[in-house]
Amino acid sequence: MAGRSMATGRRVLVAGLLTAPWVARAQSGFPNRPITLIVPFPPGGTTDVTLRALAEGASRRLPQQVVVDNKPGAANTLGASMVARARPDGYLLTQLPASAIRVQLLQKLPYDTLRDFTPVMSVTGYSYVVIAKTGRFPNGWADVLAEARRRPGQLSFGSTGVNGTPHVTMAELAQREGVEMVHVPFRGDADGSQALLGGHIDVMAGGSGLGALVDGGQAQFLHVWTAERLRRWPQAPTLKELGYDMVVTTPFGLVAPAGLDPAVTRILHDAFAAAQQTEEFRAVLDRFDMPDEYRDSAAYGAMLRETVAREEALIRRLNLTAG
Numbered sequence: 001m002a003g004r005s006m007a008t009g010r011r012v013l014v015a016g017l018l019t020a021p022w023v024a025r026a027q028s029g030f031p032n033r034p035i036t037l038i039v040p041f042p043p044g045g046t047t048d049v050t051l052r053a054l055a056e057g058a059s060r061r062l063p064q065q066v067v068v069d070n071k072p073g074a075a076n077t078l079g080a081s082m083v084a085r086a087r088p089d090g091y092l093l094t095q096l097p098a099s100a101i102r103v104q105l106l107q108k109l110p111y112d113t114l115r116d117f118t119p120v121m122s123v124t125g126y127s128y129v130v131i132a133k134t135g136r137f138p139n140g141w142a143d144v145l146a147e148a149r150r151r152p153g154q155l156s157f158g159s160t161g162v163n164g165t166p167h168v169t170m171a172e173l174a175q176r177e178g179v180e181m182v183h184v185p186f187r188g189d190a191d192g193s194q195a196l197l198g199g200h201i202d203v204m205a206g207g208s209g210l211g212a213l214v215d216g217g218q219a220q221f222l223h224v225w226t227a228e229r230l231r232r233w234p235q236a237p238t239l240k241e242l243g244y245d246m247v248v249t250t251p252f253g254l255v256a257p258a259g260l261d262p263a264v265t266r267i268l269h270d271a272f273a274a275a276q277q278t279e280e281f282r283a284v285l286d287r288f289d290m291p292d293e294y295r296d297s298a299a300y301g302a303m304l305r306e307t308v309a310r311e312e313a314l315i316r317r318l319n320l321t322a323g
Helices: 002-019 023-028 046-059 078-085 098-106 141-150 165-177 189-197 208-215 262-276 279-287 297-318
Strands: 035-039 066-070 092-096 117-124 128-133 156-159 182-185 203-207 219-224 252-257 292-295
Touching: 035 046, 035 078, 046 066, 046 117, 046 203, 046 208, 046 262, 046 279, 078 092, 078 098, 078 117, 078 252, 092 117, 098 165, 098 297, 117 262, 117 297, 128 165, 128 189, 128 208, 141 165, 141 219, 156 165, 156 189, 165 182, 165 203, 165 297, 189 203, 189 208, 203 208, 208 219, 252 262, 252 292, 262 292, 262 297, 292 297
Parallel strands: 035 066, 035 092, 156 182, 156 203
Antiparallel strands: 092 252, 117 252, 117 292, 128 203, 128 219
16 A cells, blocks of 8 residues: 555656756756766667666756766776766766776775765666577586586686676676686677677676577577566576576666755756656666666665665675776
8 A cells, every 4th residue: 555655656746747847947047058977888788778768858858958978998987987076066977887886895996986976866777687609508507507617717708897797796606606717898798799609708797688689599598687587588597596596686876976956956856757757768678678776866875875885795705806
């Protein structure tokens, strides 16, 4: 009953966001020029497509465009580094992926996750998958482990960067199984996919966009990291089904520089929150099997505090070091 009331309240809120005049904008004068949203991943990948759709939806609800600026590299930390140093005027935002939080805990970077940002809202999370070239491992993950034990340190897996969630989760799986695999980082899933098909790596871990290779018959699933099997690919087993008590989705959101005017934060939140509820954006989430992880600014701030504590524990457990 309580859940139904909350859902109803949220629909009312969203309806208001879609129809109400921008009173706060009129009072503050914001925005009077384009807003830049940094995506710390290369163009064309799951994250880029998702956030471009969100930016387009927000642009239709603001008097100025939200322009996406891709800044891949440096373990997905470039956006956080730039926004932490920017003026708190609302014109520069970034996606804050889990990898940017983790790397900041591993090495000295020009930002502190809990000190240098104003949380705007949480958006979604990833459905991670692990694939191999078709026929490479006929019996799936069991074959990977068997070969890794026969040939220690010879099998390789790709991911979208050192200390990113795909890398760290694969490292945790290898640690649990007592096997050694070589990690090969790439700038994005697209680059890793080409390396996999070319035979340069044995396994690729990344977003569910990799499933397109399975649809095309070029690759096979080894496992997925969601709580349940993915609707589009019910043949792919979850980690839980393979005996690991693990669910990995790493929700992410949007942040602005610390000290942002609450009125400006609200304008940004309302525009992006309304965009998130559109049919166009929901279709993108469905396309990539991404969950709705909406949280408002306050709830997203609480989530960031919980994430930092969890990442600190993970770093200790895996003895992670800066890449």
